Amino acid sequence: MNWNFPFMADMHSITIPALEAMSAVKHAFTTRKDGHGARNNGIKSPEDWRAVAEAFKIDPERVITVNQAHGENIVKVDMRNYRSMRSTQADAMITKAAGLALGVETADCVPVLLFDPATPAVAAVHAGWRSTVKKIVRKAVRKMQEAFGSDPARMIAAIGPAIGPECYEVDEPVMGPVREAFSFWKEVTAPCGKDRWSLDLVKANKIELVQAGLAKGNIHAVGLCTSCRKDLFYSFRVEGRTGRMLSVIMLKP
16 A cells, blocks of 8 residues: 555545556545545535646546446546536446546445556446445446457456445345345355344455456555544544545546
């Protein structure tokens, strides 16, 4: 893990060395340092990520977010449609357009950034438990294959801060869909009381990425729990109504 301070003196972010080493792409996982983050007052604003735009040297309207719906919709973003994305219901975006920063907002859910260095192309994926059981990361990889001819074997994945299994306890209404979706469900869950289980969403998405064709060595995770580290991250499970971090990736112009 590599800590960077690329935005402003009063804001921190995290980057993954494997992506940081790539000259064609820029990425970041923001933190809550000094109160930075979206929807601190429960209202989404284009100004939420101005600091990100300044760091990426782009106009704020080119930091692209969608209306996340905990589903499986994946949208292709380009220079013709990017202005309409803020009102589009989706949980993943893909693009090969340089200068558009794709971002997903999280406060416990799993953010996944994908980079195909050959096309090149990128994706940003929001994987809460509902989107995870709908196999959204696998579908995002497939969408990149179909839209851009991307080869999963050469893709790099970066998984940002998310709630860890030590803090994520679920009941049967969640476990039922998990069992149904994943033959490997026993690898990502553990019983922790009567009709209660811990769930490792990060591991589930890692396995899904491997099954989508990515090499294990190309899948990197920050490995920090948003619930345990509420000094660094917003956590909906701990705090309820709270802010959001941004996980963002962009092909450099």
